[in-house]
Amino acid sequence: MATVGTSAASSAHVEEHEHHEPQSFLRKYIFSEDHKTIAKQYMFSGIFWAIIGASLSIIFRLQLGFPDMKLEWLRPILGNWIDSSGKLDKEFYLALVTMHGTIMVFFVLTAGLSGTFSNFLIPLQVGARDMASGFLNMLSYWFFFLSSVIMFASLFIETGPASGGWVIYPPLSALPQAVSGSGLGMTMWLISMALFIVSQLLGGINYITTVINLRTRGMSFSKLPLPIWAFFLTAVLGLISFPVLLSAALLLIFDRSMGTSFYLSEIYIGGEALPNVGGSPILFQHLFWFLGHPEVYIVLLPALGITSEVIATNSRKPIFGYRAMIASMIGIAFLAFIVWAHHMFVTGMNPFLGSIFMFLTLIIAVPSAVKAFNYITTLWRGNIVFTPAMLFSIGLVSFFISGGLTGIILGNSALDIQLHDTYFVVAHFHLVMGAASAFGFLAGVYHWFPKFFGRMMNNTLGQIHFWFTFVGIYLVFFPMHYIGIAGFPRRYYSFTSYDAFQTFGDLNTFVSLAAILTFGAQFLFLYNFVYSIFRGRKAPLNPWRSNTLEWTTPLHPGHGNWPGEIPAVYRWPYDYSKPGAAEDFIPQNVPYSQTPESNLPHENALIALEKEIEAQNYNDQFKQPH
Amino acid sequence: MVYVVGLLSLVFLILAILVLTRLTSVLKGVSGGVSDEQQVRPLGMSNRINGMLFLAFLIFGSIAAAWSFIHASDYFLPEASSPHGRRTDNLFWLVMAIITLAFFVTNALLFVFAFRYQYRKDHKATYYPENHKLELIWTVIPAVVMALLVFTGWRAWRDIMSEAPTDALVIEIVGKQFNWELRYPGVDNNKLGNYNYKLIDANNSLGIDLADEASFDDFTATEMHIPVGKPILLKIRAKDVLHSVFIPHMRVKMDAVPGMPTRFWFIPDKTTEQMRNETGNQSFRYEIACTEVCGQGHFSMKMNLVVEDEDSFRKWVSEQKPWLTNNPDYLARVPENLRAKAAKYVPADATSAPADSTSAPAEEAAGGASTASLR
C-alpha cells in the first residue's frame, strides 16, 4: 500500500491541526463550518424527514388498501382529521399525499442525499481541506433547518398543511376558498420552500466552487471519481433551475396576497366572480416543471454517482466506460432542461410543442440506457463482494431500469393521453426516482459509514435489510402499473364512486400490506445505524479496499481532513484488479513509478510528469493565512 | 385477483425464509471464528447466499411478474370505444412488448452476473475499462428504437390532436368543484353561444351570454348523451380550479383550465348497449372522471355518458328544453333588438318584450361588465 496510507495511520490520533485553537461545543457540533459535521447534520435531518414522509404514506395507504377500516385509533395523533365516523378526512388525505411528495422529493432526496454526500465526499475525494466557504456551507444547512422547521410546523396547524399536490398547481393552491390547505398551510409551504431554495443555492455554489478550485495536485477532471462528477453536475442543475422555482413561488405569493393575476383568470368560486383576468395557470406549470424535471435528476444523479463508486469497488473492477459515464451524465444534465413539458402533454398546450417535447424526451432515454448497460458490464467478470452498499447499488440499477423503461411509454404523448395522472405515472417515478435514489442514499450510508463514524455497520443486518426492502419495493410498485393501465387516477381518496374503478380492491390491499412491511424493514436499518454509531466494530482505515482519497485520511479525520500534506493524485480512481499488480486495488495517490509491474505502456510515459504534479502550486487552504 | 395476491405473498414468504436461513448460517459462521477480513467484508458463506438470492429473485420475480400480469390483464385498458383509442392501445402494446423484452433481458443480465461473478478467493476480476465498439452498439440500438417509437407516436399524436371535422357535434363541458356541467349547442343550430364568467349566478351557472343569439337555443344537461359514429368535439373549460376531463373508455383526457378553453375531439363508435353486450355486464355505463386534483371532492366528480344511435340521440335532444325556456326571467338580459328572436324560446305567458324584427349582429360579450352588476 501507499506511503501516504501508512503515514496517515500513524498519525490517526492527531485530531486537530495545530494551527487551530479548540472550538466551543456550539461551534464544533451545532454551528459548525466543518463539512463533515454539516454532512452529518444533513444526514440526520434527512433520516428524520424520511421517517416522517414514509409514515404519512403509510396513513394514506391504509385509506387506499382498507377503505372500510375504522381509523379511530389514529385520533391521538391526527385529532380531528379523523372524522366522527372514524374515517380519514378527505382534504387531509390530499394534504397527506402533498406533504409526502414534498418531503420525499425535496427534504429527503434533495437535501438529505446531496446535502449529506456532496458535503462529505467532495472535499474528501478531491483532496481539499474543506468546502470553499465553510461559512456559506453552515448557512446553507441552517437555512435548510429553518425551512424544515416551518414545513414541519405546517403539519400541525388547524387548517392543515398544503394540499394541492406536491406540484401545487394554482388556482387550487392560490385560493384558500378552494381547499383549506391553501390557507395558512400553503403560505408556510411557500415560505419554507423559498428558504429551502436559498439553502440549495448556497450549497450548490459551494459544491461547484470546491470542485473547480480546490482539487488536490494531479486531480484533473479526468481523474475525478464519478460521485464527484455527479455531485458537480447536480449542483449545476440546481443552480440553474431552483431560481426558476423561486420565481414561480414568488409570483404565486403575489397572486395569493397582493391581488396580482399571474396565474389567475376568469374564476368563479364560492359564489363570486374574482376580478382577476389575463393570468394563466399553465404559466405556473411551465415554471414549475422547468425546475421539476431537472429536479428529478437532481435527486437521481448523486445516487447514480454513489452507485458507480460502490459497484466498481465491490466488483473489484474498473467502472466500465468511465468517459461514457461522464458523457452520459452531461448529456442527461443538458437534456433535463429541455424536456419539462412532457409533464404537460394534456394541458391544452399547443400539440406541435407536444411533438417537440416527445422527441426530446425520448432522446433522454439513450444516455440513460448507456448508463444501465455500463453498470451491468462492470459486474461482468468481476469478483463481486456483496457488502450491503453493493446490494443496494445493484438494487438501484434494477429500479433504474424498470422505472426508466416505463418512461418510454409516458414520454410518448399519444400514449400519455390515457396514462397521465394515473397510477402508472406513480409507479414510474417511484421506481426510477424514489426507490432508486433512496437506495443510493442507503448505499452511501452503508459504504461511507466507516468514514463518517469510524465504525462498521453490521453486514448481516444490512443484507437482511436490503432483501426485505428490495422485494418489498417491487411488491409495492410493480402492481401499481397494473392499476394504472386499468386507468385508475392518482390522488383519489377512494374508488367507490365509479363503476370503471371497482376492480383491484384486493390488489390495493396487497400493495398497502407490502408498503407496511417495507416500512417496517427500515427499522432494521435504524437500529443498525444507531447501534453502530456507538457500538459498531472499530473500522479499519480502508475497509472496502477502495482507491479514492477519503480512505487515506485518519480514522477520524480532524478539521482539515489530512494531518499533513494533502496527498497528490497520479492515476484515475478505478485501478482495480490491474493485471500484474499484487493487490486488487491501487489507490489514486500511488504514483506510477511505484507500480512498474502493472503499468500500461502509456502510463509509463506518465512517470515523467510526477515531479511536475508534486511541484504544483495548489489551493491548500491551510497554507494560506486566514 | 386473489391468486395474484396469494402468489405474491408466497414469493415474499419464500424470500423471507431464505433470508432467515441465511441469517442462522451466518450466525453459525460467526461463532466458528472468521478472519478479520471477513468480518469487514462479507466474503464467505454470506456472500454466496446473497449471490444465490439474486438468482432466486430473478427466477421467482419473473414468474411472479408474468403470472400477476396475466391475471391482472383482464382489467387492463378497458375496451376502447373510439378509433383513436384502439390506435393508441395498439401502440401501447407495441411499446410494452419492446420494454418488457428490455426489462427481462437487462434485469436478467444484472442478476445473473451478480450470481455468476460473485467473489471467489484467489480469483481476480478482469481489468476491462472500456470497449468503444460495444458502447457504440448500445448507444445506437436504443437510439434507433427510440426514433421508430417517436415516429409512430408522433403520427398518432398529430392525428388525434388535429382540428376537429367541421360537422362535429360540439359540446361544452365545464368543470367546477365538484361536478361537471354540460351545454349543448341547441335544438336549432349547432352553435354554442358566448359565455362570460362574470355573468355566472345562481341560475346561470355557466355564465351564458344572452347578448349572443346563438345561445338562445342552447340547453344544459346532467348526463352526457352522444350519437355513435359521429365526431364529437368537447369544448372544455373550468370555473374555479384546474380539472381534467377523463373518459377512460374513449381514451380521452384533457385538462380544464380556468381562463383558457381547451378542446378534444373523438369518435365514439360503440353504443352503451353494444358495450353491455360485449362486456356481458348489463349495468355497464360510460363514465367521465376528473384527473387533476381539485379539492376534497376530486375523487367523486363523476358524470355518466350515454352513447346511443342517431335516432335515440335525436329523440333525446328533442326532449331537452333550451336553457332560456327554463329560465324565462333572463329574457330581460337579451338586448332589445334580439328580443323577438329570443321570445321564440320562451313560453308565451312569460313574454312581454316588445317586438323588434331587425336582426343586428350580436354584440360580443360586451354585456359582461355592465350586466355583472345585475347579480
Ligand code: HEM
Ligand atoms: C427514460 C427516461 C424517462 C422518460 C422518457 C420519462 C418520462 C416521463 C414522463 C413523460 C412523465 C410524465 C408522465 C405524466 O405525468 O403523464 C414522467 C413523470 C415523472 N418522471 Fe419520468 N421519465 C424518465 C426518467 C425519469 C427519471 C430518471 C426520473 C427521476 C429520477 C423520473 C421522474 C419522474 C417523476 C418524478 C415524474 C412524475 C411527476 C409527477 O407528476 O408528480 N423520470 N416521466
Ligand SMILES: [Cu+2]
Ligand atoms: Cu420529467
Ligand SMILES: [Cu+2]
Ligand atoms: Cu378533480
